[in-house]
Amino acid sequence: MEWKSIVSAVAPWIGTALGGPLGGMAVSAIADAFGLPDKTEAALKQALSGATPEQMLALKKADSEFAVRMQELGFQNVQALEKIAADDRASARTMQMTTSSRIPGALAILITVGFFGILLGMMSGMLKTSENQALLIMLGALGAAWGAVVNFYYGSSSDSQNKTRMLAQGSGAR
Incomplete structure:
Protein backbone atom coordinates (compact mmCIF):
# COMPACT_ATOMS: atom_id res chain seq x y z
CA MET A 1 0.00 0.00 0.00
CA GLU A 2 1.36 3.44 -0.92
CA TRP A 3 2.15 5.73 2.01
CA LYS A 4 -0.31 8.39 0.83
CA SER A 5 -3.11 5.80 0.87
CA ILE A 6 -2.24 4.96 4.47
CA VAL A 7 -2.36 8.64 5.41
CA SER A 8 -5.69 9.10 3.60
CA ALA A 9 -7.21 6.14 5.45
CA VAL A 10 -6.08 7.31 8.90
CA ALA A 11 -6.16 11.07 8.34
CA PRO A 12 -8.58 12.02 5.52
CA TRP A 13 -8.09 15.79 5.78
CA ILE A 14 -4.30 15.53 5.63
CA GLY A 15 -4.45 12.82 2.96
CA THR A 16 -6.62 14.96 0.71
CA ALA A 17 -4.40 18.02 1.16
CA LEU A 18 -1.32 16.02 0.08
CA GLY A 19 -2.48 16.01 -3.54
CA GLY A 20 -2.90 19.76 -3.96
CA PRO A 21 -1.38 23.15 -3.30
CA LEU A 22 -1.71 22.62 0.47
CA GLY A 23 0.60 19.61 0.29
CA GLY A 24 3.38 21.39 2.18
CA MET A 25 1.10 22.00 5.14
CA ALA A 26 0.00 18.35 5.05
CA VAL A 27 3.57 17.03 4.95
CA SER A 28 4.48 19.31 7.84
CA ALA A 29 1.49 18.08 9.88
CA ILE A 30 2.48 14.43 9.35
CA ALA A 31 6.14 15.09 10.19
CA ASP A 32 5.13 16.94 13.37
CA ALA A 33 2.80 14.09 14.39
CA PHE A 34 5.67 11.61 14.03
CA GLY A 35 8.21 13.96 15.61
CA LEU A 36 10.34 14.04 12.47
CA PRO A 37 12.81 16.90 11.99
CA ASP A 38 13.13 15.98 8.29
CA LYS A 39 9.90 17.05 6.58
CA THR A 40 10.40 15.24 3.28
CA GLU A 41 8.27 12.64 1.54
CA ALA A 42 11.11 10.11 1.83
CA ALA A 43 11.25 10.59 5.62
CA LEU A 44 7.46 10.29 5.89
CA LYS A 45 7.41 7.13 3.80
CA GLN A 46 10.07 5.54 5.99
CA ALA A 47 8.32 6.61 9.22
CA LEU A 48 4.96 5.27 8.04
CA SER A 49 6.43 1.91 7.07
CA GLY A 50 7.35 1.24 10.70
CA ALA A 51 4.69 3.29 12.48
CA THR A 52 3.56 2.23 15.93
CA PRO A 53 -0.09 2.35 17.03
CA GLU A 54 0.78 5.39 19.17
CA GLN A 55 2.18 7.19 16.12
CA MET A 56 -0.93 6.37 14.09
CA LEU A 57 -3.04 7.76 16.93
CA ALA A 58 -0.89 10.91 16.88
CA LEU A 59 -1.53 11.15 13.13
CA LYS A 60 -5.28 10.86 13.71
CA LYS A 61 -5.07 13.65 16.32
CA ALA A 62 -3.03 15.77 13.91
CA ASP A 63 -5.76 15.25 11.30
CA SER A 64 -8.38 16.62 13.70
CA GLU A 65 -6.22 19.68 14.36
CA PHE A 66 -5.56 20.05 10.63
CA ALA A 67 -9.32 19.91 9.93
CA VAL A 68 -9.92 22.73 12.41
CA ARG A 69 -7.19 24.83 10.77
CA MET A 70 -8.61 24.17 7.30
CA GLN A 71 -12.13 25.08 8.44
CA GLU A 72 -10.76 28.32 9.90
CA LEU A 73 -9.31 29.01 6.44
CA GLY A 74 -12.72 28.48 4.85
CA PHE A 75 -12.61 24.83 3.76
CA GLN A 76 -15.73 23.33 5.29
CA ASN A 77 -15.16 19.72 4.26
CA VAL A 78 -12.74 17.34 2.59
CA GLN A 79 -14.51 17.82 -0.75
CA ALA A 80 -13.50 21.50 -0.72
CA LEU A 81 -9.85 20.42 -0.49
CA GLU A 82 -10.37 17.84 -3.25
CA LYS A 83 -11.81 20.60 -5.44
CA ILE A 84 -8.69 22.72 -4.94
CA ALA A 85 -6.44 19.82 -5.94
CA ALA A 86 -8.61 19.02 -8.98
CA ASP A 87 -8.75 22.70 -10.00
CA ASP A 88 -4.96 22.91 -9.64
CA ARG A 89 -4.48 19.98 -12.04
CA ALA A 90 -7.12 21.35 -14.42
CA SER A 91 -5.35 24.72 -14.44
CA ALA A 92 -2.03 23.04 -15.29
CA ARG A 93 -3.65 21.07 -18.11
CA THR A 94 -5.39 24.19 -19.45
CA MET A 95 -2.11 26.10 -19.39
CA GLN A 96 -0.46 23.26 -21.29
CA MET A 97 -3.21 23.27 -23.93
CA THR A 98 -3.06 27.05 -24.44
CA THR A 99 0.73 27.47 -24.43
CA SER A 100 1.68 24.16 -26.09
Whole structure:
Protein backbone atom coordinates (compact mmCIF):
# COMPACT_ATOMS: atom_id res chain seq x y z
CA MET A 1 0.00 0.00 0.00
CA GLU A 2 1.36 3.44 -0.92
CA TRP A 3 2.15 5.73 2.01
CA LYS A 4 -0.31 8.39 0.83
CA SER A 5 -3.11 5.80 0.87
CA ILE A 6 -2.24 4.96 4.47
CA VAL A 7 -2.36 8.64 5.41
CA SER A 8 -5.69 9.10 3.60
CA ALA A 9 -7.21 6.14 5.45
CA VAL A 10 -6.08 7.31 8.90
CA ALA A 11 -6.16 11.07 8.34
CA PRO A 12 -8.58 12.02 5.52
CA TRP A 13 -8.09 15.79 5.78
CA ILE A 14 -4.30 15.53 5.63
CA GLY A 15 -4.45 12.82 2.96
CA THR A 16 -6.62 14.96 0.71
CA ALA A 17 -4.40 18.02 1.16
CA LEU A 18 -1.32 16.02 0.08
CA GLY A 19 -2.48 16.01 -3.54
CA GLY A 20 -2.90 19.76 -3.96
CA PRO A 21 -1.38 23.15 -3.30
CA LEU A 22 -1.71 22.62 0.47
CA GLY A 23 0.60 19.61 0.29
CA GLY A 24 3.38 21.39 2.18
CA MET A 25 1.10 22.00 5.14
CA ALA A 26 0.00 18.35 5.05
CA VAL A 27 3.57 17.03 4.95
CA SER A 28 4.48 19.31 7.84
CA ALA A 29 1.49 18.08 9.88
CA ILE A 30 2.48 14.43 9.35
CA ALA A 31 6.14 15.09 10.19
CA ASP A 32 5.13 16.94 13.37
CA ALA A 33 2.80 14.09 14.39
CA PHE A 34 5.67 11.61 14.03
CA GLY A 35 8.21 13.96 15.61
CA LEU A 36 10.34 14.04 12.47
CA PRO A 37 12.81 16.90 11.99
CA ASP A 38 13.13 15.98 8.29
CA LYS A 39 9.90 17.05 6.58
CA THR A 40 10.40 15.24 3.28
CA GLU A 41 8.27 12.64 1.54
CA ALA A 42 11.11 10.11 1.83
CA ALA A 43 11.25 10.59 5.62
CA LEU A 44 7.46 10.29 5.89
CA LYS A 45 7.41 7.13 3.80
CA GLN A 46 10.07 5.54 5.99
CA ALA A 47 8.32 6.61 9.22
CA LEU A 48 4.96 5.27 8.04
CA SER A 49 6.43 1.91 7.07
CA GLY A 50 7.35 1.24 10.70
CA ALA A 51 4.69 3.29 12.48
CA THR A 52 3.56 2.23 15.93
CA PRO A 53 -0.09 2.35 17.03
CA GLU A 54 0.78 5.39 19.17
CA GLN A 55 2.18 7.19 16.12
CA MET A 56 -0.93 6.37 14.09
CA LEU A 57 -3.04 7.76 16.93
CA ALA A 58 -0.89 10.91 16.88
CA LEU A 59 -1.53 11.15 13.13
CA LYS A 60 -5.28 10.86 13.71
CA LYS A 61 -5.07 13.65 16.32
CA ALA A 62 -3.03 15.77 13.91
CA ASP A 63 -5.76 15.25 11.30
CA SER A 64 -8.38 16.62 13.70
CA GLU A 65 -6.22 19.68 14.36
CA PHE A 66 -5.56 20.05 10.63
CA ALA A 67 -9.32 19.91 9.93
CA VAL A 68 -9.92 22.73 12.41
CA ARG A 69 -7.19 24.83 10.77
CA MET A 70 -8.61 24.17 7.30
CA GLN A 71 -12.13 25.08 8.44
CA GLU A 72 -10.76 28.32 9.90
CA LEU A 73 -9.31 29.01 6.44
CA GLY A 74 -12.72 28.48 4.85
CA PHE A 75 -12.61 24.83 3.76
CA GLN A 76 -15.73 23.33 5.29
CA ASN A 77 -15.16 19.72 4.26
CA VAL A 78 -12.74 17.34 2.59
CA GLN A 79 -14.51 17.82 -0.75
CA ALA A 80 -13.50 21.50 -0.72
CA LEU A 81 -9.85 20.42 -0.49
CA GLU A 82 -10.37 17.84 -3.25
CA LYS A 83 -11.81 20.60 -5.44
CA ILE A 84 -8.69 22.72 -4.94
CA ALA A 85 -6.44 19.82 -5.94
CA ALA A 86 -8.61 19.02 -8.98
CA ASP A 87 -8.75 22.70 -10.00
CA ASP A 88 -4.96 22.91 -9.64
CA ARG A 89 -4.48 19.98 -12.04
CA ALA A 90 -7.12 21.35 -14.42
CA SER A 91 -5.35 24.72 -14.44
CA ALA A 92 -2.03 23.04 -15.29
CA ARG A 93 -3.65 21.07 -18.11
CA THR A 94 -5.39 24.19 -19.45
CA MET A 95 -2.11 26.10 -19.39
CA GLN A 96 -0.46 23.26 -21.29
CA MET A 97 -3.21 23.27 -23.93
CA THR A 98 -3.06 27.05 -24.44
CA THR A 99 0.73 27.47 -24.43
CA SER A 100 1.68 24.16 -26.09
CA SER A 101 4.95 24.26 -24.17
CA ARG A 102 7.36 21.37 -24.68
CA ILE A 103 8.77 21.71 -21.17
CA PRO A 104 6.16 19.54 -19.34
CA GLY A 105 6.64 16.74 -21.85
CA ALA A 106 10.42 16.97 -21.64
CA LEU A 107 10.29 16.96 -17.84
CA ALA A 108 7.93 13.98 -17.90
CA ILE A 109 10.38 12.06 -20.09
CA LEU A 110 13.38 13.00 -17.92
CA ILE A 111 11.56 12.06 -14.71
CA THR A 112 10.39 8.74 -16.16
CA VAL A 113 13.81 7.82 -17.55
CA GLY A 114 15.52 8.92 -14.33
CA PHE A 115 13.14 7.01 -12.06
CA PHE A 116 13.18 3.76 -13.99
CA GLY A 117 16.89 4.12 -14.82
CA ILE A 118 17.84 4.36 -11.14
CA LEU A 119 15.42 1.57 -10.27
CA LEU A 120 16.92 -0.68 -12.96
CA GLY A 121 20.45 0.20 -11.83
CA MET A 122 19.59 -0.70 -8.24
CA MET A 123 17.88 -3.96 -9.22
CA SER A 124 20.76 -5.02 -11.48
CA GLY A 125 23.34 -4.26 -8.79
CA MET A 126 25.09 -1.53 -10.79
CA LEU A 127 24.09 1.05 -8.16
CA LYS A 128 24.74 0.12 -4.54
CA THR A 129 22.30 1.67 -2.07
CA SER A 130 24.35 0.57 0.92
CA GLU A 131 27.11 2.94 -0.19
CA ASN A 132 24.93 5.88 -1.14
CA GLN A 133 21.98 7.07 0.95
CA ALA A 134 21.48 10.02 -1.41
CA LEU A 135 20.51 7.53 -4.11
CA LEU A 136 17.53 6.37 -2.04
CA ILE A 137 16.47 9.97 -1.46
CA MET A 138 16.71 10.68 -5.18
CA LEU A 139 14.71 7.53 -5.99
CA GLY A 140 12.00 8.64 -3.54
CA ALA A 141 11.86 12.13 -5.03
CA LEU A 142 11.74 10.79 -8.59
CA GLY A 143 9.06 8.28 -7.59
CA ALA A 144 6.89 11.06 -6.17
CA ALA A 145 7.52 13.20 -9.26
CA TRP A 146 6.65 10.26 -11.53
CA GLY A 147 3.34 9.89 -9.66
CA ALA A 148 2.65 13.57 -10.36
CA VAL A 149 3.46 13.04 -14.05
CA VAL A 150 1.00 10.14 -14.26
CA ASN A 151 -1.68 12.20 -12.47
CA PHE A 152 -1.07 15.15 -14.80
CA TYR A 153 -1.42 13.13 -18.00
CA TYR A 154 -3.94 10.50 -16.93
CA GLY A 155 -5.82 11.96 -13.96
CA SER A 156 -6.12 10.48 -10.52
CA SER A 157 -8.58 8.42 -8.54
CA SER A 158 -9.80 11.64 -6.91
CA ASP A 159 -10.59 13.07 -10.34
CA SER A 160 -12.35 9.84 -11.24
CA GLN A 161 -14.47 9.92 -8.09
CA ASN A 162 -15.44 13.56 -8.75
CA LYS A 163 -16.39 12.71 -12.34
CA THR A 164 -18.51 9.77 -11.22
CA ARG A 165 -20.23 11.91 -8.58
CA MET A 166 -20.96 14.70 -11.10
CA LEU A 167 -22.30 12.23 -13.66
CA ALA A 168 -24.58 10.67 -11.04
CA GLN A 169 -25.89 14.09 -10.00
CA GLY A 170 -26.43 15.16 -13.59
CA SER A 171 -28.45 12.07 -14.49
CA GLY A 172 -30.75 12.42 -11.50
CA ALA A 173 -29.35 9.31 -9.79
CA ARG A 174 -28.89 9.51 -6.04
